[in-house]
Amino acid sequence: MLSELPGFTDPNLIVGIETSDDAAIYKINDEVAMIQTLDFFTPIVDDPYMFGQIAAANSLSDVWAMGGDPKVALNIVAFPACLDVAILGEILKGGADKVKEAGAVLVGGHTIQDDEPKYGLSVSGFVHPDKIFKNYGCQAGDALILTKQIGSGIINTAIKGEIASEQAITEAQETMAALNKKAKEVAAKYQVSACTDITGFGLLGHCAEMAGASNVTFSLTAQDIPLMAEAASYAKMGFIPAGAYKNREFTRNQVDAGDLPEYYLDLFYDPQTSGGLLLSVPGAQKEALMSDLLGAGLSTKVAVIGEVQDKQEKLINLR
Amino acid sequence: MITVDARGFACPEPVIRTKKALDVAGTDEVVEVLVDNEISLANVSKFGNDAGAKVTTKKVGDGHFRVLLELGESRSSQKETDQRTIAVIDSETMGEGSEELGKVLMKGFVYALSQLDVLPDKVLFYNGGAKLTCTGSDSLEDLQYMEGEGVEIMTCGTCLDFFKLKEELSVGQVTNMYSIVEAMNSADHIMKP
Numbered sequence: 001m002l003s004e005l006p007g008f009t010d011p012n013l014i015v016g017i018e019t020s021d022d023a024a025i026y027k028i029n030d031e032v033a034m035i036q037t038l039d040f041f042t043p044i045v046d047d048p049y050m051f052g053q054i055a056a057a058n059s060l061s062d063v064w065a066m067g068g069d070p071k072v073a074l075n076i077v078a079f080p081a082c083l084d085v086a087i088l089g090e091i092l093k094g095g096a097d098k099v100k101e102a103g104a105v106l107v108g109g110h111t112i113q114d115d116e117p118k119y120g121l122s123v124s125g126f127v128h129p130d131k132i133f134k135n136y137g138c139q140a141g142d143a144l145i146l147t148k149q150i151g152s153g154i155i156n157t158a159i160k161g162e163i164a165s166e167q168a169i170t171e172a173q174e175t176m177a178a179l180n181k182k183a184k185e186v187a188a189k190y191q192v193s194a195c196t197d198i199t200g201f202g203l204l205g206h207c208a209e210m211a212g213a214s215n216v217t218f219s220l221t222a223q224d225i226p227l228m229a230e231a232a233s234y235a236k237m238g239f240i241p242a243g244a245y246k247n248r249e250f251t252r253n254q255v256d257a258g259d260l261p262e263y264y265l266d267l268f269y270d271p272q273t274s275g276g277l278l279l280s281v282p283g284a285q286k287e288a289l290m291s292d293l294l295g296a297g298l299s300t301k302v303a304v305i306g307e308v309q310d311k312q313e314k315l316i317n318l319r
Numbered sequence: 320m321i322t323v324d325a326r327g328f329a330c331p332e333p334v335i336r337t338k339k340a341l342d343v344a345g346t347d348e349v350v351e352v353l354v355d356n357e358i359s360l361a362n363v364s365k366f367g368n369d370a371g372a373k374v375t376t377k378k379v380g381d382g383h384f385r386v387l388l389e390l391g392e393s394r395s396s397q398k399e400t401d402q403r404t405i406a407v408i409d410s411e412t413m414g415e416g417s418e419e420l421g422k423v424l425m426k427g428f429v430y431a432l433s434q435l436d437v438l439p440d441k442v443l444f445y446n447g448g449a450k451l452t453c454t455g456s457d458s459l460e461d462l463q464y465m466e467g468e469g470v471e472i473m474t475c476g477t478c479l480d481f482f483k484l485k486e487e488l489s490v491g492q493v494t495n496m497y498s499i500v501e502a503m504n505s506a507d508h509i510m511k512p
Contacts, residue, residue, distance in 0.1 A: 237370075238366035
């Protein structure tokens with residue numbers, strides 16, 4: 001649909017929509033480029049304070065996924081007149097607490113009246129033009145590192161079905177609300193060939209995008225991919241969001257999953273909310289980066305999930 | 320026969336309605352679920368398989384499907400599996416006395432485990448047990464069979480690192496102490512050789 005809109009060109013626009021990257025980057029001078037991004041969605045959890053935190057973590061994530069630091073954020077809010085305004089206060093407090101943790105400033109925003117609540121942030125950040133994390137550029141021999149466990153879409157579906165356990169709900173919510181800040185700061189000390197954050201296309205959707213744009217093949221090891229507690233059980237029970245099937249249809253011909261059990265694919269195509277960073281770094285730096293990430297006190301699970309190989313028939317080989 | 324008309328509902332509602340119907344279905348009673356999209360068809364079929372039912376699907380018109388779920392004999396055992404059972408294996412050998420005998424016994428234990436009518440939800444491997452999920456283990460075939468049947472095979476990552484077996488893991492997932500404690504805490508029964 002976007003292809004029908006008028007295109008924009010500007011010599012200072014370093015990253016636009018044409019590479020389906022996570023945000024726009026506009027070069028101000030040789031030292032500074034501005035990253036601009038925006039995201040908002042309807043509540044995915046009952047607790048308004050938690051919803052505010054998750055929506056904010058999700059909006060801020062795009063800036064870290066591009067190697068930058070968020071600096072200024074504005075609220076985007078839709079709220080029904082019939083709901084208690086204290087709920088709105090809790091949502092905004094959740095968002096504000098996360099912006100504070102991110103080291104950025106929140107300076108107001110805009111609220112409209114709507115039937116269903118919606119919340120998110122418009123975020124501006126900065127990055128050195130030479131230190132941008134692109135979502136392509138993976139080299140054969142790179143290690144692929146994921147900084148959050150996956151399964152949030154499936155667990156949210158199980159929550160809607162009222163069968164999710166307390167432990168599963170807690171882990172999913174804390175994982176979604178966790179910022180990608182520390183992971184980015186640690187990774188920036190290394191040679192990052194490519195990076196993206198895992199969101200709506202699911203792990204395999206984002207992997208296919210990155211591998212395709214880099215003209216390489218990802219060799220992933222299913223058993224190394226970190227999962228949220230109970231996510232596999234709920235996947236087997238059929239609590240799989242429609243988005244997972246769409247993601248799978250979209251990249252069906254580009255993934256060779258061998259004879260892996262079906263539920264693994266449901267998990268790896270599961271659309272994520274506020275997922276982790278997927279980092280591609282030279283194999284020689286793998287051990288050191290992993291050790292730094294594990295030492296950085298992240299509240300999420302970090303793992304090497306595979307490696308980059310020369311382009312083969314499929315974009316992804318999963319074993 | 321119980322009929323669940325889940326047409327017009329989005330995920331996960333068809334699965335929830337199917338679950339409710341299966342919960343009240345009598346022995347040998349067939350549950351028929353009507354759905355109007357392929358996603359619901361896939362999810363309801365997965366739910367049926369996971370619940371141990373015989374699942375038959377039929378296309379009954381444009382985008383409409385009929386899913387038949389028959390619990391049959393698995394019914395009684397299925398009731399019991401509302402209880403979560405996990406098996407915990409913390410050594411390469413079973414019992415004390417002879418290491419050689421212990422290894423033979425452990426191989427037999429894993430085989431017998433894989434032949435249970437109702438398989439455990441999870442099998443956890445830690446300390447010396449971690450060697451059983453790695454290249455060279457005599458139990459790989461049985462464990463891979465169980466994994467194919469939906470059993471989660473989980474091996475302690477710290478243990479794999481300790482034995483330098485990280486690259487040798489041949490079945491299941493790597494897990495950590497948090498997940499191990501969680502799995503034990505939420506289990507109704509813990510089996511240990």
